[in-house]
Amino acid sequence: MQKLRLDKGISLSQLAAGAGIAKSNLSRLEQGNGNPTLDTIWRLAKQLGVPFGALVQPLSSSVGEKGVEVRLIEQGKGRPNVDAYWMSIAPNTTREAEAHAKGTQETIVLVSGSLEAGNTDNAACLTPGESVTFNADLPHVYKTQDAWATCLITIVYNKDVSE
CATH class of the missing domain: 1.10.260.40 (lambda repressor-like DNA-binding domains)
Structure with missing residues (x-):
């Protein structure tokens, strides 16, 4: 850093x-x-x-806090930059995420469990195999009920992430 x-x-x-x-x-x-x-x-x-x-990326293991664990799978090198992450969320967990850089989009594909995810005022309820794409440059949320949820997340950054 x-x-x-x-x-x-x-x-x-x-x-x-x-x-x-x-x-x-x-x-x-x-x-x-x-x-x-x-x-x-x-x-x-x-x-x-x-x-x-x-x-x-330099970390050899996942990062996490308060029931949410994230592991980088692949860091894209193209334009726009696309990163892929594996995320596990503990039961009865709500994670409110801050807005990311302008123009950032996030897509979540739920692998297991159930998950409410998306922009704070418009989150979707997902079951395994379903996905949601939302503007991650706005506050967003990930919320589980009584079971673990695992998902694949792709983040597409604006061509100029510093905007």
Whole structure:
């Protein structure tokens, strides 16, 4: 992350302020210490103008918090950039996700369980084999009932994720 920040000419203080995290926490993350939340990773990616996968790709395992586990499957290299993730969500879990970079779209294909997913004001109820595509540059939600849900997520970033 430090190399990305320095390549873009952004100071530690600027990135921390823009992402809404403490400078000391960002410093620890850049040193490979700490355990960032999914929202923190998204905010840092948005501030750096890079896909989420650029920050989780170096990790050898999944990242997660509060009943949600995400693993990068493939990080696209084309235009537009498309990343693929495997996500597992514990029973009775609601994850409210912040808006991603302008123009970002997300598609979820449910593999098992049941899942309510999509924009906060217009989420779809999915059963296995069903999918939903929504504008991820708006707040969105993932919500399970009494069983685990697993899904494949593809995120298509705007051609210029820094917009």
